[in-house]
Amino acid sequence: MRLPLEGIRILDLSTMLPGPLCTQTLADFGADVIKIEQPKGGDFFRSSKPFLKDDTSSLFMLVNRNKSSLTINLKSEKGRQLFYQLVKKADVVVEQFRPGVVKKLKIDYDSLKAINPQIIYCSISGYGQDGPYRLNAGHDINYLGYSGILGVMGKKNEKPTIPSVQIADIGGGTFNSIIGILLALIARTHSGVGQFVDISMLDGAVGWLPYLASSYLATGNSPVAGDSMLTGGYAAYQVYETMDGKYLNIGAIEMHLWSNLCNFMGKPEFIPWQRVVEKQKEMLAFFSEKFKSKTRDEWLEALSTIDTCAGPVNTVEEAFKDPQILHREMLFEVEHPRLGKIKQIGFPIKLSATPARFDRIAPDLGEDNARIMSSLGYTRDQISEMEECGDI
CATH class of the missing domain: 3.40.50.10540 (Crotonobetainyl-coa:carnitine coa-transferase; domain 1)
Structure with a gap:
């Protein structure tokens, strides 16, 4: 054709x-x-x-x-x-x-x-x-x-x-x-x-600024690194180190995804705190410590049993060996x-x-x-x- x-x-x-x-x-x-x-x-x-x-x-x-x-x-x-x-x-x-x-x-x-x-x-x-x-x-x-x-x-x-x-x-x-x-x-x-x-x-x-601009244009406050949900300030949207020195990412923005993660981790009390600024330090400390208890791949296998946004922080080599990327013929x-x-x-x-x-x-x-x-x-x-x- x-x-x-x-x-x-x-x-x-x-x-x-x-x-x-x-x-x-x-x-x-x-x-x-x-x-x-x-x-x-x-x-x-x-x-x-x-x-x-x-x-x-x-x-x-x-x-x-x-x-x-x-x-x-x-x-x-x-x-x-x-x-x-x-x-x-x-x-x-x-x-x-x-x-x-x-x-x-x-x-x-x-x-x-x-x-x-x-x-x-x-x-x-x-x-x-x-x-x-x-x-x-x-x-x-x-x-x-x-x-x-x-x-x-x-x-x-x-x-x-x-x-x-x-x-x-x-x-x-x-x-x-x-x-x-x-x-x-x-x-x-x-x-x-x-x-x-x-x-x-x-x-x-x-x-590329709609998300960042929305805050400034609505309130006059300019966003800074590490303050908002998508710039690393919240536990629900974060990169965590694992036991083997590798990293995984969590993107549990939607409430049902966050709820599933908190329940899986034995922390249902975290659910209403997802966007509470004052609670982020406590939750970040918990997840940072918790994720160091297993390797990255062990965590990803465990998290695959629930509906939440979790994935690896791949190296470029790992990316080009990833089954999804290979299946989609991106190499x-x-x-x-x-x-x-x-x-x-x-x-x-x-x-x-x-x-x-x-x-x-x-x-x-x-x-x-x-x-x-x-x-x-x-x-x-x-x-x-x-x-x-x-x-x-």
Whole structure:
């Protein structure tokens, strides 16, 4: 069956994480993604550790499958003209430069829509295309800091804890870019023209604030780490250490789940205290001591007999061996021509009729130069000449 995005061509100028993961997801569902990279070195992730065999980056392989690779020197006139030819037949352009760079390169939205009025142009940046921070450098930690998220991560009265996953990059950049591009494609079916999609990772991080914002917007009191139910201040929603030095998590927010846990632990008197601030210290002390009486897996087996929210704090290795994650095919193995068998993270979006597919491994730098340029009418000699001159 035809995949949802079959026939949609995307020119991907992005690098590192947010943009490439966005375009990989679209490629998984049939989009023809051409990853356009600078001739020398390519995407920064190509040289990022850890490496598989022959200095191939594991990280690059995880966010660039199902794409072609074309090298273009966008600073050269011939390179830019090649890019313009691609734009004529493209549906989407994704870029991740700091605001203003694409205008200097003459590949900004206004320049490209003059070539192809139907083009959808998605710009991913830290702070958006306007505002006082628009030209500032930034990474995930900076966006989380500005948004208020970082300030409530960690224990009460302690230094904020840096999250190990890129919340703003992926949650604010990748996912919102996917949504924005798909919305613009749908809008184009009505209007016949493309549009500009402005994605700010700071905006995306702020979009994650409903729970935290509800307190401030209702009372004027800003939440702090370790004070509320979902930030570690309550016994019902907590991480506990077990006898073997491992950890389990409890998420008994609903009263029936909390009641089941308290009764199971022989503490029915705790039931009405679930949200009583003054009782949290006593309950935390009890559960902290109690959970150290057995190993993590012994506790999880015991708790599986009742209806309550309990789970392990897995290592990444344990996660990829977890029966639920394996059953859902969130890790799969593919054959690489040089590296042999390598593993890929699976497809988190499951469609019943048109599921995602694996078509090809992440490409080598410039692997598809000849094929793509030949399709545009370039001869073998022209391709060789452009390569020698540094245009591709």
